[in-house]
Amino acid sequence: MTRTQPPRRQLHPEEQARFEAFLRSRDLKCTDERKALLDAVFASKHHFDADSLHLALRQKGNEISRATVYRTLDLLVQCGLVRKQSLGDQHAHYEAVHGDEHHDHLICLNCDTVIEFFKPDLEAMQDSICLEFKFKPLHHNLQIFGICRACQAKGTEGLDLAHRVSQLHA
Amino acid sequence: MTRTQPPRRQLHPEEQARFEAFLRSRDLKCTDERKALLDAVFASKHHFDADSLHLALRQKGNEISRATVYRTLDLLVQCGLVRKQSLGDQHAHYEAVHGDEHHDHLICLNCDTVIEFFKPDLEAMQDSICLEFKFKPLHHNLQIFGICRACQAKGTEGLDLAHRVSQLHA
DNA sequence: GTCCATGCAAAGCCTTTGCAGTGTG
C-alpha cells in the first residue's frame, strides 16, 4: 500500500463543492483558510461556538484569526451549510447542516447537554400556524430547557436553576 | 369630582403585591426604583429591551441607572413576572407576563413585527417529546422567522434577507 | 495586476461588577 496519496484529501467533497459554487457565484475567493474552516466545521459532530472552532483550527496547525473565523462562519451560514443558534447563553452557537435535516433541541440546564430531536408533526403544526397568519416562514427554532434524564437521576439539579432560567435569554 | 386622590396610585396592584411578596421572601427591599420599574414594565404592551425601558423610565422622570434596570429585570424574571427572550438579534428582549399565559412568536425579518400566538396542541406535543426523552421541561421557546402578511403584500422583502437570516443568532 | 482576504488591534455593543455613598426595614 505505498500508492502516492494526494497531498490534501478532500474531506467533505459535497459540502466543499457547494461552498465553492457559492463563493464563485459571488466572486469571492476560495482560500486555504476557508477550506480549512469548512473541514473543521464538518468534522465536528455537535454544536460549537466561534471560539472553540478557532481553537480546534489552531490545534490542527491552521493559523487562522478569530476575525476570519467569524467572517467565514457568516459566509457558511449564508450559503446554508451552517446554522447559527442561540442555546440560552450569551454567545452564538453553530452547527453543520447535513442534508436538509432540521431538528430542534432539548437543553439541560444542569449539565448543558443538548439533545436533538426531529418530529415531523411539530413541523406540520408550525406550518399550519403560519398558514393561519398568512406568514411566510423562512426559519424556525424550538428550544426546550429543562433537566435531562441523567441529571434527574443524579438529583444534582436545582443549585441555582432559578438564576439560570432567568439568564436564558432565549 | 374634587375628591382627594392618593399621592401615588397603585397601577398594577396584583403584580405589585406579587413582587413585594417575592422581595420579602428573600429579605430584599422594596425601593422606589423597583416599584417604578415594575410599573413601567406592566405599562408596556409589547416586547421591550433593557435600553428602551431605561429610556422610558427617564422620560417619565425616574432617574434610574442602567445597572439598576438590569438588576431589577433579573429579579422580575426570577419572580416570574417577566420573561426574557431572544428575538434574533444580539440583545435580550423582555416581556411582561400577564397571568399564566404562554405564547410563541412569529417574527418578521423585514419589518421586525412580532406576532404572538398560542396553540395548545403545540404545547401538548412538546410535552410528549419530553416524555419520550424523560426530559423534565422548565421553559420553552419557539420562534418562527419569516415574512409577515403585510410585507408579503408590499413586496418589499428580500433586500438583504439572506444576511438577516444569517445573523439570526436564534 | 486587480480586488478580495487576512491578521491585527481597536472599537462596539450589551451586560455585569466593584465600590463608596444612601436608604429601607
Place this chain on the structure above:
DNA sequence: CACACTGCAAAGGCTTTGCATGGAC
C-alpha cells in the same frame, strides 16, 4: 442601625471593523 440598594464608571465577553499587507484569479 445593619444590611441591602443605588449610581457611577470601569471591566467583561463576544463580535465587528479599519487598515495595511498578502494572496487568489
